Amino acid sequence: MGSILREGDFVVGLDVGGTKIMATALDHKFKILGRSKKRSKSRKGKDEKAEERIIRIITEALKDAGNPPIKGIGVGSPGPLDPKTGVIIDTPNLGWKNFPLAAILSEQFKVPVVVDNDVNVGTYGEWCFGEVSKCEDIVGIFPGTGIGGGIIINGKLLHGFSGAAGEVGHMTIEVDGPYCGCGKRGCLEALASRIAIAKEVAALAARGDAPYIAEHCGTDLANIRSGEIAEAIKAGEKMVESVVRKAAFYTGIAVANLINILSPEAVVLGGGLVEAMTDLYLEEVNRAVKEHAMRFLRKGVRIVPAKLGDDAVVLGAARMIAERLADGK
Amino acid sequence: MGSILREGDFVVGLDVGGTKIMATALDHKFKILGRSKKRSKSRKGKDEKAEERIIRIITEALKDAGNPPIKGIGVGSPGPLDPKTGVIIDTPNLGWKNFPLAAILSEQFKVPVVVDNDVNVGTYGEWCFGEVSKCEDIVGIFPGTGIGGGIIINGKLLHGFSGAAGEVGHMTIEVDGPYCGCGKRGCLEALASRIAIAKEVAALAARGDAPYIAEHCGTDLANIRSGEIAEAIKAGEKMVESVVRKAAFYTGIAVANLINILSPEAVVLGGGLVEAMTDLYLEEVNRAVKEHAMRFLRKGVRIVPAKLGDDAVVLGAARMIAERLADGK
Numbered sequence: 044m045g046s047i048l049r050e051g052d053f054v055v056g057l058d059v060g061g062t063k064i065m066a067t068a069l070d071h072k073f074k075i076l077g078r079s080k081k082r083s084k085s086r087k088g089k090d091e092k093a094e095e096r097i098i099r100i101i102t103e104a105l106k107d108a109g110n111p112p113i114k115g116i117g118v119g120s121p122g123p124l125d126p127k128t129g130v131i132i133d134t135p136n137l138g139w140k141n142f143p144l145a146a147i148l149s150e151q152f153k154v155p156v157v158v159d160n161d162v163n164v165g166t167y168g169e170w171c172f173g174e175v176s177k178c179e180d181i182v183g184i185f186p187g188t189g190i191g192g193g194i195i196i197n198g199k200l201l202h203g204f205s206g207a208a209g210e211v212g213h214m215t216i217e218v219d220g221p222y223c224g225c226g227k228r229g230c231l232e233a234l235a236s237r238i239a240i241a242k243e244v245a246a247l248a249a250r251g252d253a254p255y256i257a258e259h260c261g262t263d264l265a266n267i268r269s270g271e272i273a274e275a276i277k278a279g280e281k282m283v284e285s286v287v288r289k290a291a292f293y294t295g296i297a298v299a300n301l302i303n304i305l306s307p308e309a310v311v312l313g314g315g316l317v318e319a320m321t322d323l324y325l326e327e328v329n330r331a332v333k334e335h336a337m338r339f340l341r342k343g344v345r346i347v348p349a350k351l352g353d354d355a356v357v358l359g360a361a362r363m364i365a366e367r368l369a370d371g372k
Numbered sequence: 373m374g375s376i377l378r379e380g381d382f383v384v385g386l387d388v389g390g391t392k393i394m395a396t397a398l399d400h401k402f403k404i405l406g407r408s409k410k411r412s413k414s415r416k417g418k419d420e421k422a423e424e425r426i427i428r429i430i431t432e433a434l435k436d437a438g439n440p441p442i443k444g445i446g447v448g449s450p451g452p453l454d455p456k457t458g459v460i461i462d463t464p465n466l467g468w469k470n471f472p473l474a475a476i477l478s479e480q481f482k483v484p485v486v487v488d489n490d491v492n493v494g495t496y497g498e499w500c501f502g503e504v505s506k507c508e509d510i511v512g513i514f515p516g517t518g519i520g521g522g523i524i525i526n527g528k529l530l531h532g533f534s535g536a537a538g539e540v541g542h543m544t545i546e547v548d549g550p551y552c553g554c555g556k557r558g559c560l561e562a563l564a565s566r567i568a569i570a571k572e573v574a575a576l577a578a579r580g581d582a583p584y585i586a587e588h589c590g591t592d593l594a595n596i597r598s599g600e601i602a603e604a605i606k607a608g609e610k611m612v613e614s615v616v617r618k619a620a621f622y623t624g625i626a627v628a629n630l631i632n633i634l635s636p637e638a639v640v641l642g643g644g645l646v647e648a649m650t651d652l653y654l655e656e657v658n659r660a661v662k663e664h665a666m667r668f669l670r671k672g673v674r675i676v677p678a679k680l681g682d683d684a685v686v687l688g689a690a691r692m693i694a695e696r697l698a699d700g701k
Contacts, residue, residue: 179533194633196525197526201525201635203634204637205635207668207669211632214629214632215629215664216544216545216547217547225666300544303542304521304538304539305523306530306535308533339452340532340536
């Protein structure tokens with residue numbers, strides 16, 4: 044995919060996560076020239092607001108790149124948010140409610156700012172720079188602490204009427220299934236997120252059925268991370284593997300539903316769980332798609348792991364602001 | 373929505389159903405001037421191929437309209453089919469396999485022909501001429517003998533990579549649920565189609581718990597039609613009502629999933645079951661959407677019954693060919 048910026052144009056790509064914030068400065072070919080990455084919340088005692096912290100991280104990334112003059116800032120942020128206005132509707136983790144992030148950054152850096160949901164932006168990054176850049180219609184699904192999704196139709200991110208389309212983690216796939224963080228029941232996220240896996244794995248550890256987990260993580264769900272779950276499986280903990288395979292299969296059922304509904308050409312699987320256990324996820328998702336997607340809809344559909352890792356959001360965000368600038372909006 | 377045909381231009385709108393075929397001749401304002409409707413299969417003994425029958429029905433509709441010269445033919449047909457080529461991939465009920473319907477009609481009537489999935493075409497008809505014509509993004513769902521769906525995004529029907537997007541009836545909403553006609557398990561269609569309802573209602577009738585059904589339909593699923601189910605509920609058969617409410621609620625869960633994924637502005641509910649029991653369906657679907665769709669995605673979404681009834685497909689098909697002609701393709 045060619046550049047849409049002119050030589051000498053620079054942009055910022057920003058990834059605002061619940062746990063980490065990363066800013067990058069990029070040139071007109073979307074090469075990252077400088078970056079800064081910090082925890083989203085300052086350590087106890089420091090009284091820095093999230094927006095102050097973000098401005099500081101951007102400033103550091105620009106400094107790291109030699110302070111080039113920038114034309115715009117692209118941002119991926121947790122939702123729900125309004126991509127038209129750049130207002131974050133509600134992100135408890137950062138203390139934001141109806142928070143005008145785009146306006147604040149635009150005021151500070153005197154350039155246009157575009158803000159979109161982080162999973163949308165990550166999907167867009169994978170679509171622009173990853174394995175699936177030639178496909179018109181793709182779906183991205185990112186199982187981690189939560190499960191987010193991004194949908195690209197006819198080469199454009201789907202936002203829908205509310206601006207917040209793509210909540211694939213809250214698709215009901217098991218009526219009367221377990222409770223979800225959203226208050227509903229039977230959502231994919233309640234069945235297949237890292238927390239859904241961690242609760243089962245913690246119970247195994249508590250019962251003595253997962254000694255690797257018991258030794259390395261204990262039984263606190265917060266400490267049972269994707270990396271350790273992968274290590275436990277490598278260490279031969281079959282019951283842990285079975286729990287993860289079930290979650291990956293549920294994820295695959297959601298992928299099958301998306302194929303039946305949207306008929307994409309490719310599905311990108313990313314997120315912490317997939318990064319830690321790529322082969323297992325590809326295997327189970329493919330199995331579920333074979334069982335749960337219609338033959339003529341799944342035919343020829345590529346299911347590929349995300350390629351850009353931690354840089355998907357900053358790259359997608361940079362590309363988004365570049366397009367906005369090229370459109371002259 | 374204004375006309376895109378010139379005065380003196382006429383088109384044919386054709387609805388090829390598994391049980392009935394209807395052809396209409398329309399003027400440039402999409403007013404139906406003539407029509408012909410027949411069973412899809414001739415009675416035993418007659419040896420008429422489906423395509424011969426279709427040509428005869430179109431000819432009769434044109435005759436009924438005073439034989440105006442036509443510019444094109446729009447067709448809604450059961451899928452799967454390829455809307456680009458107008459080839460029907462597989463419709464066992466009409467004996468078609470890789471059947472070039474568009475080419476055959478184009479050859480016969482010497483005009484351009486456009487063919488699309490009947491549910492897509494019906495959704496398009498409702499979008500062009502029904503209650504939701506001002507919405508950019510809508511979903512249509514039609515529970516009847518099967519459950520079909522149509523998706524319009526940014527004012528265009530979604531076809532996707534395969535050409536066959538919108539198979540909402542085969543969305544899995546109950547892992548390990550009952551078997552479906554497609555060979556999978558737990559599909560919406562297996563839980564909420566007329567056949568899914570009829571099998572429960574037949575069992576009630578067999579056990580003596582649904583005397584109205586037992587008297588008017590017996591226990592053969594083929595005879596338990598939407599109209600009689602509605603009459604049984606009116607006659608006070610509470611167990612029948614409870615079966616239908618459960619199916620309507622399942623339909624609503626699928627609608628909630630579509631809202632979470634696509635964020636449409638409106639959802640159109642049509643099909644035999646909804647036509648026969650509109651209020652019950654609206655009630656249960658709204659209840660399910662409230663329980664299973666995210667608040668910020670369901671906010672302001674209109675859930676409306678289809679307005680055009682049996683004419684949705686012929687009107688949508690006529691509009692489709694008119695647009696194709698206007699585009700000069």
